[in-house]
Amino acid sequence: MPVWLTDQEYRVLESVCAxxxxxxxxxxxxxxxxxxxxxxxxxxAFLFDPPLIWAGGPTxxxxxxxxxxxxxxxxxxxxxxxxxxxxEGSRGIPEREFNxxxxxxxxxxxxxxxxxxxxxxxxxxxxxxAALRGLPELVDLVYGHVCEGMYGAPEYGxxxxxxxxxGIGFAGDVQPRGWTDAEVSGP
Amino acid sequence: MTVDAxxxxxxxxxxxxxxxxxxxGWSVVIFEKGRNHLLDPxxxxxxxxxxxxxxxxxxxxxFLGPDPFLEPRTFRTGxxxxxxxxxxxxxxxxxxxxxxGTHADGKVPRFxxxxxxxxxxxGPQPEAAGADWPIAYEDLExxxxxxxxxxxxxxxxxxxxxxxxxxxPYPMPPGxxxxxxxxSAAAAEKLGLHPYPAPTAANSVPYDGRPACxxxxxxxxxxxxxxxxxxxxxxxxxxxxxxxxxxRPETFVSRIRTSGGRATGVDFIGPDGVERSMGxxxxxxxxxxxxxxxxxxxxxxxxxxxxxxLMVHFQTIAVGMMAxxxxxxxxxxxxxxxxxAIVGDEASRRxxxxxxxxxxxxxxxxxxxxxxxxxxxxxxxxxxxHQALMADSPLRERLWAFIMQGEDLPYPDNRVDLDPAVRDVxxxxxxxxxxxxxxxxxxxSAHHGxxxxxxxxxxxxxxxxxxxxxxxxxxxxxxxxxxxxxxVIGTTRMGTDPATSVVDxxxxxxxxxxxxxxxxxxxVTASGYGPTLTLVALAARAAAGLAGTTLPVVGPVxxxx
Ligand SMILES: Cc1cc2nc3c(=O)[nH]c(=O)nc-3n(C[C@H](O)[C@H](O)[C@H](O)COP(=O)(O)OP(=O)(O)OC[C@H]3O[C@@H](n4cnc5c(N)ncnc54)[C@H](O)[C@@H]3O)c2cc1C
Ligand code: SF4
Numbered sequence: 001m002p003v004w005l006t007d008q009e010y011r012v013l014e015s016v017c018a019x020x021x022x023x024x025x026x027x028x029x030x031x032x033x034x035x036x037x038x039x040x041x042x043x044x045a046f047l048f049d050p051p052l053i054w055a056g057g058p059t060x061x062x063x064x065x066x067x068x069x070x071x072x073x074x075x076x077x078x079x080x081x082x083x084x085x086x087x088e089g090s091r092g093i094p095e096r097e098f099n100x101x102x103x104x105x106x107x108x109x110x111x112x113x114x115x116x117x118x119x120x121x122x123x124x125x126x127x128x129x130a131a132l133r134g135l136p137e138l139v140d141l142v143y144g145h146v147c148e149g150m151y152g153a154p155e156y157g158x159x160x161x162x163x164x165x166x167g168i169g170f171a172g173d174v175q176p177r178g179w180t181d182a183e184v185s186g187p
Numbered sequence: 188m189t190v191d192a193x194x195x196x197x198x199x200x201x202x203x204x205x206x207x208x209x210x211x212g213w214s215v216v217i218f219e220k221g222r223n224h225l226l227d228p229x230x231x232x233x234x235x236x237x238x239x240x241x242x243x244x245x246x247x248x249x250f251l252g253p254d255p256f257l258e259p260r261t262f263r264t265g266x267x268x269x270x271x272x273x274x275x276x277x278x279x280x281x282x283x284x285x286x287x288g289t290h291a292d293g294k295v296p297r298f299x300x301x302x303x304x305x306x307x308x309x310g311p312q313p314e315a316a317g318a319d320w321p322i323a324y325e326d327l328e329x330x331x332x333x334x335x336x337x338x339x340x341x342x343x344x345x346x347x348x349x350x351x352x353x354x355x356p357y358p359m360p361p362g363x364x365x366x367x368x369x370x371s372a373a374a375a376e377k378l379g380l381h382p383y384p385a386p387t388a389a390n391s392v393p394y395d396g397r398p399a400c401x402x403x404x405x406x407x408x409x410x411x412x413x414x415x416x417x418x419x420x421x422x423x424x425x426x427x428x429x430x431x432x433x434x435r436p437e438t439f440v441s442r443i444r445t446s447g448g449r450a451t452g453v454d455f456i457g458p459d460g461v462e463r464s465m466g467x468x469x470x471x472x473x474x475x476x477x478x479x480x481x482x483x484x485x486x487x488x489x490x491x492x493x494x495x496x497l498m499v500h501f502q503t504i505a506v507g508m509m510a511x512x513x514x515x516x517x518x519x520x521x522x523x524x525x526x527x528a529i530v531g532d533e534a535s536r537r538x539x540x541x542x543x544x545x546x547x548x549x550x551x552x553x554x555x556x557x558x559x560x561x562x563x564x565x566x567x568x569x570x571x572x573h574q575a576l577m578a579d580s581p582l583r584e585r586l587w588a589f590i591m592q593g594e595d596l597p598y599p600d601n602r603v604d605l606d607p608a609v610r611d612v613x614x615x616x617x618x619x620x621x622x623x624x625x626x627x628x629x630x631x632s633a634h635h636g637x638x639x640x641x642x643x644x645x646x647x648x649x650x651x652x653x654x655x656x657x658x659x660x661x662x663x664x665x666x667x668x669x670x671x672x673x674x675v676i677g678t679t680r681m682g683t684d685p686a687t688s689v690v691d692x693x694x695x696x697x698x699x700x701x702x703x704x705x706x707x708x709x710x711v712t713a714s715g716y717g718p719t720l721t722l723v724a725l726a727a728r729a730a731a732g733l734a735g736t737t738l739p740v741v742g743p744v745x746x747x748x
Pocket of ligand 2: 389390399400401402403404405406407409410411412413414415416518519520
């Protein structure tokens with residue numbers, strides 16, 4: 001269930017994810033690891049309290065220690081201003097426009113996904129790729145977030161169960177275990 | 188309310204100054220525009236638990252600030268580009284309690300004796316405003332020793348044949364070398380270079396009540412989750428434990444008030460957005476070499492040299508692709524360095540002559556690899572190839588790099604001033620950086636870039652390339668003219684003559700005797716070494732001068748080394 005996108009937008013976004021990072025064999029792609037959820041939770045970060053901007057510390061529990069990443073940080077007044085502007089856009093609100101208007105991520109996603117349209121999901125892969133190549137700005141935006149949603153901490157909504165990390169043999173966060181001196185210095 | 192001293196900025200420089208002043212019995216208020224994630228808000232004599240191995244919050248969401256939307260900077264290579272060519276991040280060092288110290292992976296070498304007297308030993312260079320420092324290495328050595336003990340530095344005395352003399356050993360032995368560094372150091376030695384374990388502000392053994400580094404690998408650009416780094420945590424916890432200091436995070440100092448050749452206090456804007464003032468008998472400015480000149484200019488302290496002679500290190504990055512996996516995500520980010528490019532040899536002297544230069548200096552060369560998968564993923568193209576590339580991981584697992592922190596010379600036109608139009612969220616003009624490398628930097632980079640590639644080939648790299656930051660057309664491959672270096676230096680240079688310098692040899696602003704600059708703004712030259720240990724030593728010296736104390740000899744800060 002998406003938290004901010006409509007069901008239809010979410011389905012289009014998932015199909016985009018599947019083309020930006022397709023699954024290869026047993027290795028999951030962006031759709032399988034939930035990169036769309038990562039993006040949806042960024043767009044809907046302020047539907048949560050505290051907002052889903054900065055995960056907590058010092059440990060996630062995956063390498064020992066407490067599962068503290070899930071306790072997101074509270075934002076200060078200025079940080080809320082920055083992140084709301086980034087996500088929602090400046091919308092003519094003077095305090096968000098001290099250096100001019102800002103187009104928000106929500107609007108850029110909503111318009112970009114509308115441009116692809118719901119029919120995108122049913123196109124054959126080659127035609128999906130051609131449609132994406134026709135929207136390079138949208139692809140730049142989504143691809144950056146897809147990379148974060150594949151290989152960022154699962155607490156942000158993507159990289160489901162660490163599947164993105166497992167797919168590339170990456171250990172993820174390792175505190176408080178760390179690495180031994182032999183693991184650092186040996187081949 | 189009037190305090191003995193206001194300290195502006197809680198990075199390594201401000202923390203070191205606050206430490207000396209509080210130990211001298213002064214009351215101090217530390218203003219820091221960034222948030223506090225370093226000290227436990229309930230008990231600021233203890234570290235907080237906010238840092239983590241989280242690539243998203245540290246690398247992609249500005250957790251340690253500055254947020255480029257709230258506090259942009261602007262950039263241009265010169266006035267011919269107009270008012271600016273870029274708005275956003277420029278030499279962005281964290282804006283947070285602890286400053287850039289929290290982020291750095293902490294290679295903290297000392298400068299060499301000759302760094303303090305380049306003009307008299309090597310002579311002038313075209314375009315550069317070369318000058319000797321008004322102090323010598325001997326003046327700073329005791330403060331270097333003190334700084335190494337206070338932050339906790341691991342290293343091996345004698346391992347670097349070119350090192351300056353030192354009065355004692357490092358407080359800790361070096362930590363474990365990265366696998367890749369064992370290969371690159373062997374290759375470098377074979378070619379006659381002199382690699383050595385990087386003196387590093389990360390605990391190799393438990394030190395000063397903090398644990399040994401456990402090699403988590405999220406080091407450069409991250410706060411240390413277990414506080415094994417020699418960031419300002421040790422100094423600031425000691426400062427807070429004196430009971431004589433107050434720390435005010437999320438509070439921007441907008442103006443130093445002056446009257447009749449003295450500062451009387453500061454204006455500041457706290458978390459509530461309201462502007463207030465505080466009286467102070469002394470003001471210590473430690474905002475870093477971009478924000479410090481900005482604040483002086485915002486305060487109407489307009490010595491004609493404020494902001495000039497900005498140096499950032501002209502970085503040369505040589506990369507080589509290895510067949511085997513180097514797993515550089517384990518351990519600290521850099522474990523070996525070499526200084527041969529600083530010292531120079533017959534080949535570099537010839538290259539200088541061929542470039543029409545009287546002399547040429549490179550910089551300390553860091554041996555390191557890459558570690559972060561999101562950063563890596565964004566470089567690869569989207570589509571069918573993505574997964575195979577990520578799994579094979581040429582750019583993260585197999586790439587080895589040398590980064591030379593090339594000494595850039597002090598040019599008056601490389602500078603920080605106030606942008607004429609762009610504002611920060613509080614409505615103040617932001618810092619504008621004008622910078623480009625000149626003949627010396629480009630020639631040194633081209634020469635040493637070639638030689639570093641030869642070391643990579645000796646190491647077994649199948650493919651090598653070289654690029655620079657800032658990027659230039661002259662040295663191929665560079666992409667952006669905005670320097671990525673996190674070393675900022677030189678914008679309120681020290682000297683004895685007020686006509687040619689902004690502060691005196693104790694960091695006091697000429698003509699404003701109770702204002703002291705305590706960061707790398709005061710450096711006369713950049714050297715080829717990271718600035719942090721030197722600026723900590725200078726800040727402690729400046730504060731001792733201000734308070735009239737002699738250097739207290741102490742062991743580790745909290746005494747349980
Ligand atoms: C990833 C990374 C790696 C690095 N590696 C190394 C290294 O290996 N070796 C090395 O020597 N250096 C390294 N550095 C650089 C190092 O971080 C800086 O040299 C050091 O932090 C400078 O200390 P400082 O106290 O002068 O300034 P800063 O650390 O920049 O601190 C200044 C503080 O002042 C605050 N401030 C500024 N203006 C105001 C104002 N008007 N009001 C209130 N507060 C203000 C800022 O928010 C900031 O927190 C690295 C930096 C980074 C980011
Ligand atoms: S590598 Fe060591 S010093 Fe660096 S963050 Fe990890 S534990 Fe801390």
